[in-house]
Amino acid sequence: MIHDYLILSVILFCLGILGVITRRNVFTVFMSIELMLNAANLAFIVFSRVHESMDGHVLAMMVMAVAAAEAALALAVVILLHKHKGKLDTNVFSLLKG
């Protein structure tokens, strides 16, 4: 039981990494990061169920709060960059390059 859930979590995490490293659309990259956070959440919940303690649930709630904060900030940055450059390509967003 636990192995199936954890392997699903690994698969979702690897799909998230794939989305981050292969796509250039900034929205897809951002949603892939959300997918990786979800995979980590699934692992927390599975271990919490196995050990029958609810600390993993609390950690999953913390991860959700961090994801919400990240979504707010990242979308604000995306709106600013889209206003500035008019594009959604991550290759264009090299503003900090020296």
Next chain:
Amino acid sequence: MFAEVLFIAFAALSVLGAMGLILFRHPMKGAMSLIVTMISLAGLYALLSAKLIFVLQLIVYAGAIMSLILFIIMFLNIQDNDLPVEEGRFLYLAGGIAVIIPIASFLIKIVNGLPDSQVTIVGNGFGGVKEVGLILFQDWLLPFEIVSLLLLVALIGAVVLAGKRRLVK
């Protein structure tokens, strides 16, 4: 067993949604398939008898965060020619899979090394609001307060970033 069938259905749906996210070209379709993943993950949490997290996943993730992302995507009014040109997307994807497979097999090997515990029966209160809340406000009080500080920082940052007036050229 009913639970195994449900697990297989939810797992297949979540993997399909994640693959749709990284394969669709338009971010709107990708966001829709990510919502499928979120909802099937909520079903998995319900199978693991995490009641509060099940509800929070539906409300916070599939509800609030994804509707925020969808709202921004619709707000920017992305046409097909606004999207970045990704001609070698499938080539990059093949290269990415070649990089990911060793990492994934390593992680799966670690997972298989864990002891596989039998399905135990937990009490009726496991994962309920009251029990999780007791743990949250007793053992995890300081991290909870730090998270509230983080949310305040994110709020101020979002207002400062998005509310900035554009400089007149």
